[in-house]
Amino acid sequence: MRSSTAVAAVAALTAPLVSAIHLAPRSSNPRVISLPIERRNIPDILAHEQSRLRKRQGTVEQTLDNEESLYYANLSLGTPEQSLRLHIDTGSSDLWVNTPDSSFCSSATNPCEGGTYDPSASSTYKFVNDEFNISYVDGSGAIGDYVTDTLHFGGHTLNDFQFGIGETSSSQQGVLGIGYASNEVQVNRAGLDPYPNLPEALVNASLIASNAYSLWLNDLDASTGEILFGGVNTEKYEGDLATMPIIQTYGGYYELVVALTGMTVAGTDLSSSSSLPAGVLLDSGSTLSYLPDDITQEIYNQVQAVYQPDVGAAYAECSLASSDATLDFDFSGQTISVPYNELFLNAGTNNFGQPLTFTNGEEACLFGIAPTLGGTALLGDTFLRSAYVVYDLANNEISLAQTVFNSTSDNIQEITTGTDSVPNASPVANPVTDVAGATGGARLGAGAATATVTGFSDPTDTANAASLGKSIPFGSSMGAVFAVAVAVLAL
Structure with a gap:
């Protein structure tokens, strides 16, 4: 995530009033959801970093990894559930997965070991639009659809959860982006309104009180x-x-x-x-x-x-x-x-x-x-x-x-x-x-x-x-x- 411009001192257009987070006393049933994350070694850290720092052509940058990520979480999508291991990313905002027939997964020697999502195998899948499109200046990226399906993790379920699927891609690792919804691909590529990504969806489902983690x-x-x-x-x-x-x-x-x-x-x-x-x-x-x-x-x-x-x-x-x-x-x-x-x-x-x-x-x-x-x-x-x-x-x-x-x-x-x-x-x-x-x-x-x-x-x-x-x-x-x-x- 890089940019190059002349040196200048720049003020944020609106400086928010700084206030402390309100922490409620611990109760017998706090509305908090824990997502355990695991660290995995990657074969080539620098290859991972170089692929990550390629730039998407669009209003706001989005990241995509071509190597196994260091920190990931396990969840599942669809009915019946399809298990996935996704890269945790505070620098992006979309949950994104490969399909089994994606150009990358179908051609790789060890195809998409983090798992894939097959919409045809899920009874709760719904098509949203075809605006999922991440592209990079070197020609790599992913193209596919936005869909909704049932998301399962940590003993909780979110129905009709929106995410992207890559039918043409050059990355084997799915991503769980948890940044601002305003940074979603469909907002910056297609000019559409943001949808509730994972943190917002948890608030909307009353599983947590505030969009914070x-x-x-x-x-x-x-x-x-x-x-x-x-x-x-x-x-x-x-x-x-x-x-x-x-x-x-x-x-x-x-x-x-x-x-x-x-x-x-x-x-x-x-x-x-x-x-x-x-x-x-x-x-x-x-x-x-x-x-x-x-x-x-x-x-x-x-x-x-x-x-x-x-x-x-x-x-x-x-x-x-x-x-x-x-x-x-x-x-x-x-x-x-x-x-x-x-x-x-x-x-x-x-x-x-x-x-x-x-x-x-x-x-x-x-x-x-x-x-x-x-x-x-x-x-x-x-x-x-x-x-x-x-x-x-x-x-x-x-x-x-x-x-x-x-x-x-x-x-x-x-x-x-x-x-x-x-x-x-x-x-x-x-x-x-x-x-x-x-x-x-x-x-x-x-x-x-x-x-x-x-x-x-x-x-x-x-x-x-x-x-x-x-x-x-x-x-x-x-x-x-x-x-x-x-x-x-x-x-």
């Missing part, structure tokens, strides 16, 4: 996490939740963007960067986090990361993961600290099945921070694992707290309607809504551009590699040269 991914080694629709689990975070406004993009509320106001890496303050404050998208569908280029370079300098332009990411020595240093993110006074051991990812193996190493013999890890290429900043799973996040779409607010890793206790409280403050969620004192436009703000400007990275430590530069005692990890087979083309539209 919380996300807890747990740490890098954990295999499970949790989404609570309509609720907060106070045992999964420490301190208080700090509430801040979502920043408008395109003159409205389309994506879950907040203001990143400061950064500190291993005690070095980076807050003087001209790239800050930056609008950042909190996106569970992205494995890596993407920060403004100058900030990313400073972080790379601190960890002696070696940037590889051909894959758009950096490698660093795995031994640094044992450091007790942190990368700290400030949001209008609320700080989320990310331990170093959450930022060093398995880089895979070389062509001989051996771990990737630098030329000095040190094992190489994929570093969890990448540059924005002059475009939009995005905080993916390498950040979100350390944060407890409440997405309050009803009030256009997000609340953040430091996560508690590996918590086995529960104290679930219902998120009710209204905006009253409670001790668990307090508004930040001075919410920031003006953000820098180019190196990490909300997607602004007009026209299209192809973004490239300049000014980063080049691992092919002999002098630089020698100074770090490093060069390109030996035998790396990950990724390919790519340029991210971005379409940015006027507000």
